[in-house]
Amino acid sequence: MLIKRRTFLKAGAAAGTLPLLGRTAAADEFKAGYVYVGPIGDFGYSYQHDQGRLAAEKALGVKSTYVEKVPEGADAERVIRSLADDGHKIIFTTSFGFMDATLKVARDYPDVYFEHATGYKRADNMATYNIRFYEGRYIQGIIAGMMSKAGVVGYIGSIPIPEVIMGMNAFILGMRSINPNAKIKQVFINSWYDPGKEADAAKALLDQGADIVAQHTDSPAPLQVAAERGLKGFGQASDMIKFAPNAQLTSSIDQWDNYYIDRTKAAMDGTWKTGDTWGGLKSGMLKMANYANMPDNVRKAAIETEQGIRDGKIVIFKGPINAQDGSAKVAAGQTLNDGDIAGMNWLAEGVEGDLPK
Known part of the structure; x- marks a missing residue:
């Protein structure tokens, strides 16, 4: 049975800002994690997400980690949890099948920000995003x-x-x-x-x-x-x-570059909020x-x-x-x-x- 990919929040109706360990994070202390369903050498979907990761690294001077070719199942939870355990303060999970695993780990790590691409489930520390x-x-x-x-x-x-x-x-x-x-x-x-x-x-x-x-x-x-x-x-x-x-x-x-830059920066300066983003040609995400x-x-x-x-x-x-x-x-x-x-x-x-x- 097919299920709805997302429900929608009105602008400004998202949950409040979460403090990032009570302070603004310095770039050299901040780590971002990325989880890909395919290899970055697919020259398609996962490749483009990785281009966004590299853009955020360059723009903000942060450290980042990616894990590629992660199956949409139990392995996804293991990988996401490992990134959270390893001190990554924002984690982007980039495939629909990572949704429930991301939510489960997000509940166990309330001081980490989670971003899930193409899904519809959110929490105070878990947002969703996609392209039209x-x-x-x-x-x-x-x-x-x-x-x-x-x-x-x-x-x-x-x-x-x-x-x-x-x-x-x-x-x-x-x-x-x-x-x-x-x-x-x-x-x-x-x-x-x-x-x-x-x-x-x-x-x-x-x-x-x-x-x-x-x-x-x-x-x-x-x-x-x-x-x-x-x-x-x-x-x-x-x-x-x-x-x-x-x-x-x-x-x-x-075009994930600006989204990854903006959301990582928000996590670093303590202004991150949960919510849903679905951009297309007008926004420049496509x-x-x-x-x-x-x-x-x-x-x-x-x-x-x-x-x-x-x-x-x-x-x-x-x-x-x-x-x-x-x-x-x-x-x-x-x-x-x-x-x-x-x-x-x-x-x-x-x-x-x-x-x-």
Whole structure:
């Protein structure tokens, strides 16, 4: 059963500031910890988090530790607890499956600050943060709608949680705004990072008639498969164009730098507060890579769509929107709020294949 990824706090309604051992921490005494689900060499999601860690180190002069390739289970609690025991005063855990482990350790270490990416559970010393990845998927859908000759995109999903589902739905909404008959053929690989499975999934989807590849998985493998076949695709989390210079159309780039700098600084000076942050193009937490390997009119449409989302003139989840079976999910003129988007557990019309149970 799918569960809501987060609930939302109104601005200013978060719990009060926690003192950091009663004083401001000096940079050379302060340690920050980071826990990654994948390797920093994935050149995708975990790589971008590590770029944010390095930015915070450079900006603030703090020491930091990262642990990569941590499974989403009992190992996560062990790693998080070890970082807390070792004197790290703020710990960033960067995958949805780390949520309960982070909360459990946070309760045992009230003088340590915890930040969990993509989750929805919080405490006085545990905040949540994420990026509106779906905004980038909508732009990709616009591009695909204009460039796919078959009208079919192969989309590789990771884990069937709302964060991934909303991106898939945003993609098809963008694509169908150009081509009302467009389709997504999707497959979930039940992993965030598995280059072998990602490549096999891309090959299977292309064999089924897709002529563009999209992904919510973390390696460049699907994009490289597209390149091998002379087709196009989209990168994920970082700019992957160096892996497929003639194939990448664009990539959604996660920008964690400023968040990690600001939150670490707040922990150091005693102004840290719990709460929820969900930023996108407007906030700068999401960027789009250069629009490449496409005609000028497609590039122009992508740039205009990006600006429209940033300005609020384009609202992605605005009705009418139907589910796969044609039933109405969002009525004409209505707009999904953040809570509805964050709890999305249905696929939109035009997306083929069931959600894994």
